[in-house]
Amino acid sequence: MSENFATTGTIAAIATAIVPQQGSVGIVRVSGTEAMHIAQTLFHALGRQAWESHRILYGYIRHPQTRQVVDEALLLIMKAPRSYTRDDVVEFHCHGGIMAVQQVLQLCLENGARLAQPGEFTLRAFLNGRLDLTQAESIADLVGARSPQAAQAALAGLQGKLANPIRQLRASCLDILAEIEARIDFEEDLPPLDETKVISDMERVAAEITNILATADKGELLRTGLKVAIVGRPNVGKSSLLNAWSRSDRAIVTDLPGTTRDVVESQLVVGGIPVQVLDTAGIRETEDQVEKIGVERSRRAASGADLVLLTVDASTGWTAGDGEIYEQVQHRPLILVINKIDLASPEEVQYPKSISHVVKTAVAQNQGLDALEAAILEKVRVDKVQASDLDLAINQRQAAALVKAKMALEQVRETIAQQLPLDFWTIDLRGAIQALGEITGEEVTESVLDKIFSRFCIGK
Numbered sequence: 001m002s003e004n005f006a007t008t009g010t011i012a013a014i015a016t017a018i019v020p021q022q023g024s025v026g027i028v029r030v031s032g033t034e035a036m037h038i039a040q041t042l043f044h045a046l047g048r049q050a051w052e053s054h055r056i057l058y059g060y061i062r063h064p065q066t067r068q069v070v071d072e073a074l075l076l077i078m079k080a081p082r083s084y085t086r087d088d089v090v091e092f093h094c095h096g097g098i099m100a101v102q103q104v105l106q107l108c109l110e111n112g113a114r115l116a117q118p119g120e121f122t123l124r125a126f127l128n129g130r131l132d133l134t135q136a137e138s139i140a141d142l143v144g145a146r147s148p149q150a151a152q153a154a155l156a157g158l159q160g161k162l163a164n165p166i167r168q169l170r171a172s173c174l175d176i177l178a179e180i181e182a183r184i185d186f187e188e189d190l191p192p193l194d195e196t197k198v199i200s201d202m203e204r205v206a207a208e209i210t211n212i213l214a215t216a217d218k219g220e221l222l223r224t225g226l227k228v229a230i231v232g233r234p235n236v237g238k239s240s241l242l243n244a245w246s247r248s249d250r251a252i253v254t255d256l257p258g259t260t261r262d263v264v265e266s267q268l269v270v271g272g273i274p275v276q277v278l279d280t281a282g283i284r285e286t287e288d289q290v291e292k293i294g295v296e297r298s299r300r301a302a303s304g305a306d307l308v309l310l311t312v313d314a315s316t317g318w319t320a321g322d323g324e325i326y327e328q329v330q331h332r333p334l335i336l337v338i339n340k341i342d343l344a345s346p347e348e349v350q351y352p353k354s355i356s357h358v359v360k361t362a363v364a365q366n367q368g369l370d371a372l373e374a375a376i377l378e379k380v381r382v383d384k385v386q387a388s389d390l391d392l393a394i395n396q397r398q399a400a401a402l403v404k405a406k407m408a409l410e411q412v413r414e415t416i417a418q419q420l421p422l423d424f425w426t427i428d429l430r431g432a433i434q435a436l437g438e439i440t441g442e443e444v445t446e447s448v449l450d451k452i453f454s455r456f457c458i459g460k
């Protein structure tokens with residue numbers, strides 16, 4: 001392992017949010033051989049309570065030298081191997097805010113622990129065999145989930161709904177490999193290799209890989225979500241759209257053109273997909289210094305978004321200003337929102353024929369938002385996320401490894417077709433086994449682990 005991930009020693013970290021005012025309880029977690037000793041040094045249990053595994057003790061945390069009380073707290077003990085990491089774990093459940101947990105963490109560090117790296121508790125759970133790599137990734141997904149559906153998909157992964165089929169595929173490949181290798185090693189004693197069966201077994205594996213690969217797009221959408229920028233001329237109703245859509249007063253709305261100066265964002269869920277919506281300053285030529293910067297930010301938001309909602313005003317029709325904005329964003333995935341249809345017929349709006357997706361709204365009356373959501377899902381070519389999608393939704397790392405495995409299997413087919421000797425068959429078959437093993441972590445390099453676990457938060 002890299003020095004970042006030294007697997008020995010006792011690690012400690014604050015496991016709960018460290019934003020002030022963001023929790024009524026704060027937890028400091030400690031894992032490793034010194035965990036129990038640290039607990040006994042710092043924690044003073046009241047009365048006669050047993051220091052046993054899976055017990056909660058009530059008492060005080062005290063500075064071991066000054067005896068000064070740092071907090072009134074609970075102590076949770078989980079002895080190896082019945083813990084999150086499979087090592088001894090203790091947790092100090094302190095009062096929330098940041099003062100208590102920061103002091104308790106400091107005391108842990110002064111008494112035999114070192115600060116945990118991001119994801120290091122989960123890394124230990126992986127290295128100690130409690131979790132496979134897909135389950136560890138699911139934990140990061142669960143913590144980062146921005147929609148109930150994304151959380152549900154992460155939980156399925158945590159329960160092994162990806163690991164199990166991948167392990168089975170790898171086991172099938174290992175069986176095929178054993179069949180072939182036996183023929184290489186003990187050629188004379190065995191019946192000849194059933195080539196047709198080898199091929200059909202490999203095809204079954206390849207077909208299953210294809211099925212699993214088909215879940216990657218949805219997995220990506222559930223994990224990273226969509227960034228949607230609302231752009232248009234001043235006063236067309238962009239901020240009103242953000243507010244109506246998010247059922248909030250997030251953005252200032254007035255009848256003065258040029259109200260919004262900065263990018264205002266809101267987090268929504270559309271058909272199960274987390275969506276970050278950006279309301280932007282109305283785009284126009286202006287001499288106002290502040291507004292100029294705002295307009296520049298609008299352009300940047302549009303070019304950084306997965307989808308642009310070009311919003312126009314039905315009561316003014318399509319104007320030259322709309323045309324100029326369209327020219328700037330037309331190469332991006334785009335939906336035209338014709339707003340204020342309570343004031344004028346949308347049929348009067350002469351928009352360019354190159355625009356394929358059009359939605360008519362009166363956002364001030366909450367009209368047309370369902371149609372807008374439907375158009376967004378259609379534009380990004382996904383159906384609403386179904387419950388069955390949430391059982392299996394792979395990430396990009398897993399997809400890349402599956403593609404590698406599939407290509408390796410195709411290569412074996414090629415080798416067989418060319419009637420090359422058995423030794424050659426095994427080379428690519430081993431490649432497929434290796435790629436499948438990378439997904440669950442049976443075969444994984446340190447740099448891959450570094451990449452996966454460094455994305456975790458500290459304390460996880």
Ligand SMILES: Nc1nc2c(c(=O)[nH]1)N(C=O)[C@@H](CNc1ccc(C(=O)N[C@@H](CCC(=O)O)C(=O)O)cc1)CN2
Pocket residue numbers: 027078081082083084086091130
């Ligand atoms: N206070 C607290 N809450 C938490 C966690 C935690 O670590 N601490 N968790 C984590 O972040 C999650 C719960 N996950 C956990 C997963 C496994 C074990 C555990 O001890 N597993 C043992 C089996 C225990 C037994 O058999 O009784 C094991 O798998 O070996 C504990 C928590 C969510 N809530």
Ligand SMILES: Nc1nc2c(ncn2[C@@H]2O[C@H](COP(=O)(O)OP(=O)(O)OP(=O)(O)O)[C@@H](O)[C@H]2O)c(=O)[nH]1
Pocket residue numbers: 233234235236237238239240241252253254255256257258259260261280281282283339340341342343361362363364365
């Ligand atoms: N009648 C009607 N008025 C609307 C509708 N949507 C917005 N408005 C009004 O249009 C005016 C401008 O709305 P905003 O949401 O501030 O417009 P904006 O596009 O954000 O404007 P800037 O921030 O200046 O670019 C306000 O007076 C809104 O009440 C609508 O659907 N119908």
Ligand SMILES: [Mg+2]
Pocket residue numbers: 238239240251252253259260279280281282
């Ligand atoms: Mg605005």
